[in-house]
Amino acid sequence: MTVLAYIITLLVLFPFLWMILLSFKTNSDILNNPFSLPETLSFDNYERALTTLNMGLLYKNTFIIAVITIVIEVLITFMSSYALTRMVFRSERLRRSLTALLLAGLAIPAFILLFPVYRLTLSFGLLNTYASLIIPYIATSISFNTLLFTGFLRGFPREVEEAAIIDGCGLFTLGRSVVFPIIMPVVATVFIFNMLYIWNEFPFAVTLISNETMTTISLGISQFKGRFNIDYGGIIAASTLLIIPQLVFFAVFQRFIIEGMTAGAVKG
Template identity: 55%
Template sequence: MTQLHHTPDVNLAHRPGAAVSDPAQPPADRGPWRRRAKIAGIVTAVAAYLVTFLIILPLLWIVLLSFQPSDKILGDPFSFTSLTMENYANALTNLPLLRMYGNTILIAVLSVTIGTVISFMASFALTRMVWRRKRSQSAMRFYLLAGLAVPVYVLLFPVYRLDLALGIFGTYAAVILPYIAVSIPFNTLLMTGFLREFPGELEEAAIIDGAGLFRICMSVVLPVMRPVLAAVLIFNVVYVFNEFPFVSILINNPDLVTVSLAVSRFQGQYTVDYGGMMAAATLVLLPQLIIYAFLQRHIIAGLTAGAVKG
């Protein structure tokens, strides 16, 4: 008769030299790692709050000075005992708000619309069209990069001479054309970075269905590029609102005054109304801050679009 011998289960945990692992407890070496990660998170948060404070501080300083009398701004700017609304009353009285906002919006709409259309066509040509010579395509990209490196102040005198030669000095076109030219390099490179990661299969499917070039751009490419287009529009509109060198040189008609040019009215040849200037600057900044507050997610999405594959 055969006897069955049951081999007792060998518990590896009781073997000499065997390590005991308890799944309910984390490894002993993860404690220092977690502490280092927590400290790094705290340092990063403190640095982020510090940078944010340094960015917001000038804006808060402008708002505070806008409630100070002009003589107090230079003499005792930290005084909170003589706050007044006289600067805002003076700014609202002297500034043609409707006219300056109307002129600025008109210039922004025309320049941003034309510049965005040209930039889109240029970016589509650089990323989708087949160039006969690759060197020409590379040269065009280098030309756009070079456009970003040219300071605005270097262009003032050439643009001034061109406006005089074309007979458009002192008109809307005198600033609209330079705004279009300045915006094209940045807009094109931003759109080009997105279109490089844009899948070409969608366009191929549209071509198979019989779509032409115009329909591909309007029905396939543009709907996907909405985040980038939103970022481009926001940046260009804010630039037009803040731009001062071109408009101060090329606009000499009081009826064509813009937002940035109207703020300089509080500076005379020998005197400066600092209180009125701070109040006017606050009135100019408020609409832009509201735009950024409500559209910041579109700006972030547009700048990061095409940056990560997936």
């Protein structure tokens, strides 16, 4: 098992290690000898990446979009998931139908939504604004977030809520002061997954953003691709610089991901 674990770890780390090695090569060396070790460690690609990209602007735009998106997502999906698991419906079939309708969004590829989202965004005059990305990000993430929240809430002991109601808690106070603090592992998981998704998302960004002042991290890397040529070294160096915060973020918060994904696995 130890040998197998090392092999799996190597397979997972290989693309990242290979990317780091390529980032020290020239463009000609990348194309002619992609699998060879760099003869000399050249930092030209990193220098070009830092001078081409406005890192502060990219981080600011991405962070603003991510925070607003995640806050709204958590509020919407927490309330909808709580309603699906606690409300008394006329029939169980209706509950299952509503749940299936929400989860059906997981089967819809984002590329199918690009054209209608673009037309709607254009008609409302929202192109090149934060809202042009925040709205589709919320819409495409609701299904996954609902799946996480409902999985936990189904195993959440109703006795805790009943005791709070007996003590005089209203519905709003119950959700805010009793239920929400207990489901923080799931909230943390939603935050982490959505942060990584927004950090790397490209199709919506390249479709809805053309103003350089609104450029996000994933869109900024595309600046190294010209009409007739591609700066492979610049792209790889920029990708390396922009992926490091993700690795640090994931390493620090991986415990919350495991807790959140397994929170609803066992009934309380």
